[in-house]
Amino acid sequence: MVSPSHIPPCYTHLVCLTGASPLPSGIPLAPVFSPPVTVIAPAGVDCGTPPFVLNxxxxxxxxxxxxxxxxxxxxxxxxxxxxxxxxxxxxxxxxxxxxxxxxxxxxxxxxxxxx
Structure with missing residues (x-):
């Protein structure tokens, strides 16, 4: 049996979906992954006040x-x-x-x- 210290680490590359951005603090998912994986969560783009429409x-x-x-x-x-x-x-x-x-x-x- 191979000890966990001899297993090469596996890395995950996460990409944000359109309109989402990574959390500023990079919250790790633990203890499931080693090294920790950064959670990518929607941080919605803000369009501001809806446009004025005449009449x-x-x-x-x-x-x-x-x-x-x-x-x-x-x-x-x-x-x-x-x-x-x-x-x-x-x-x-x-x-x-x-x-x-x-x-x-x-x-x-x-x-x-x-x-």
Whole structure:
């Protein structure tokens, strides 16, 4: 039988998934691995405040980190130009979508009354 001290060490190379980064302190997994393996955990990219959309307001915001979503609804009198009303935080720290342009659907008209 070979003693553990004579077994060559085995190393694991871990790569972060898109939108994730290694933990700053490099938490080791012990006592299973020797030498310890660094845990790679998502540390989500932050997209910051959801974008302002003229003539629209956010109806739900799940967060501001990677893969978070914000859903917009047009204000009264406006209709979405097309596409989805949902923006998603991407791995580069930017909001993708919706079609951030809204077109006038109907205008409020003045009412003239005759006597």
């Amino acid at each position: 629209a307001h956010p109806t739900s915001v799940s967060g501001t980190t990677y893969r978070s979503e914000v859903t917009y609804d047009c204000v009264h009198g406006y209709l979405m130009a097309g596409g989805s009303g949902t923006a998603v935080c991407n791995a580069k720290g930017q909001w993708d979508g919706p079609d951030l342009v809204y077109n006038v659907h109907c205008e409020l008209k003045s009412r003239f009354y005759r006597k």
